Amino acid sequence: MKQLIKVVLQPIHKDATLRVTEPRVFSNHVAVEFKRFEMNKNDSYQNYIELMAVNFEDQTTLFNFVVKQGNGVKGLIDSGMSCVPKPFIQPLSERIATPNARTCEAAQPIDLSQLDGPHHKEVTKQIVKASETLGVFQVVNHGVSLELLELLKTSAHEFFAQPPEKKAIYLKEVSPSKLVKYGTSFVPEKEKAIEWKDYVSMLYTNDREALQHWPRPCRDVALEFLKSSMEMVKRVVEVLMENIGVRLEEGRMNGLMGTKMVNMNYYPTCPSPELTIGVGRHSDMGMLTVLLQDGIGGLYVKLDNGEWAEIPPLDGALVVNVGDTLQILSNGRYKSAEHRVRTTNMGSRVSIPIFTAPNPSEKIGPLPEVVKRDGVARYKELLFQDYMYNFFGQPHDGKKSLDFARAD
Ligand SMILES: O=C(O)CCC(=O)C(=O)O
Numbered sequence: 569m570k571q572l573i574k575v576v577l578q579p580i581h582k583d584a585t586l587r588v589t590e591p592r593v594f595s596n597h598v599a600v601e602f603k604r605f606e607m608n609k610n611d612s613y614q615n616y617i618e619l620m621a622v623n624f625e626d627q628t629t630l631f632n633f634v635v636k637q638g639n640g641v642k643g644l645i646d647s648g649m650s651c652v653p654k655p656f657i658q659p660l661s662e663r664i665a666t667p668n669a670r671t672c673e674a675a676q677p678i679d680l681s682q683l684d685g686p687h688h689k690e691v692t693k694q695i696v697k698a699s700e701t702l703g704v705f706q707v708v709n710h711g712v713s714l715e716l717l718e719l720l721k722t723s724a725h726e727f728f729a730q731p732p733e734k735k736a737i738y739l740k741e742v743s744p745s746k747l748v749k750y751g752t753s754f755v756p757e758k759e760k761a762i763e764w765k766d767y768v769s770m771l772y773t774n775d776r777e778a779l780q781h782w783p784r785p786c787r788d789v790a791l792e793f794l795k796s797s798m799e800m801v802k803r804v805v806e807v808l809m810e811n812i813g814v815r816l817e818e819g820r821m822n823g824l825m826g827t828k829m830v831n832m833n834y835y836p837t838c839p840s841p842e843l844t845i846g847v848g849r850h851s852d853m854g855m856l857t858v859l860l861q862d863g864i865g866g867l868y869v870k871l872d873n874g875e876w877a878e879i880p881p882l883d884g885a886l887v888v889n890v891g892d893t894l895q896i897l898s899n900g901r902y903k904s905a906e907h908r909v910r911t912t913n914m915g916s917r918v919s920i921p922i923f924t925a926p927n928p929s930e931k932i933g934p935l936p937e938v939v940k941r942d943g944v945a946r947y948k949e950l951l952f953q954d955y956m957y958n959f960f961g962q963p964h965d966g967k968k969s970l971d972f973a974r975a976d
């Protein structure tokens with residue numbers, strides 16, 4: 569909504585020029601953008617300035633400010649907003665009432681340096697058990713340097729600390745590269761309530777394109793993270809495949825792991841965390857996700873009994889979770905993790921996931937070896953691009969995404 573507000577200026581001297589470009593807040597719900605103003609020497613000392621007022625009580629204006637113009641949830645908080653606006657208020661069923669102190673098996677990390685040594689069997693067992701039950705575990709000695717983990721968190725903060733106009737160039741409608749997308753929430757146009765999260769995602773094709781197109785504050789560390797974790801991801805997939813009697817040829821393995829993407833998530837501090845969510849209940853669509861979270865915490869996974877447990881931040885550890893594709897390939901033996909993120913008023917949280925998924929043109933469906941043993945295929949065979957298209961077309965809704973692939 570545009571409003572004309574009259575303001576009486578008392579210039580310091582006759583040729584005063586007012587240069588205020590940052591949005592400011594006059595009250596809880598009005599942000600004001602000043603336009604450059606130059607005194608007309610012939611005018612009297614009293615003058616008017618046209619102000620553009622953004623009324624955050626108007627939901628369309630708020631949506632445009634946050635989502636369409638790319639100010640993000642961070643822009644809202646930076647403008648002085650001290651309460652949660654309506655479009656972010658979750659229905660009761662989705663809210664996380666009290667921070668749940670309960671933790672789960674994933675509190676005990678798996679030591680990957682032991683995978684190819686005398687403890688191979690034991691470590692394999694731990695990975696398999698976690699993938700068959702929770703769908704998530706944490707790993708240490710994963711081959712990614714601890715310095716890099718620190719740098720990743722710093723550069724995520726650096727990216728989001730930039731002024732909105734620097735980030736908004738990567739909004740999907742205008743981004744100079746198809747590889748990079750910046751935004752807020754998951755599918756904000758379709759959601760009942762918007763998630764309290766800004767993100768930037770960087771799709772990997774090759775090193776040259778990553779260095780050319782990924783945003784400067786994070787490209788080098790994000791690329792290093794991707795490259796130094798990929799060996800570990802492939803090894804974990806191999807272990808899980810071996811366990812179900814499957815040996816993937818190199819070409820098929822590369823096809824199933826052909827899509828790689830690094831995201832940086834930013835969850836601004838939230839004035840009323842009990843009303844919002846950082847990310848709603850969902851599973852990831854791909855093979856495996858590797859995630860670095862900072863020390864703030866708030867990542868929850870759903871247990872078999874329907875309760876939620878926190879995956880506690882562990883210094884130097886990475887979270888690994890099973891995605892829908894791996895559930896489909898294994899005919900349901902491995903479970904994609906249903907997870908969600910709570911918000912907090914303790915500070916802004918960052919997390920950096922790497923998603924691995926099949927090439928769009930790759931066929932996915934239960935692997936023949938497993939179907940033969942199970943005597944039934946629980947999922948259909950389909951092109952990964954169809955699964956992906958459906959996944960990104962719906963708001964987060966737990967593991968409903970898998971229904972798309974279920975055998976009739
Ligand atoms: O921030 C987190 O801890 C999890 C983020 C997540 O689930 C996702 O980006 O898919």
Ligand SMILES: [Fe+2]
Nearest residue numbers: 850851852907
């Ligand atoms: Fe996720």
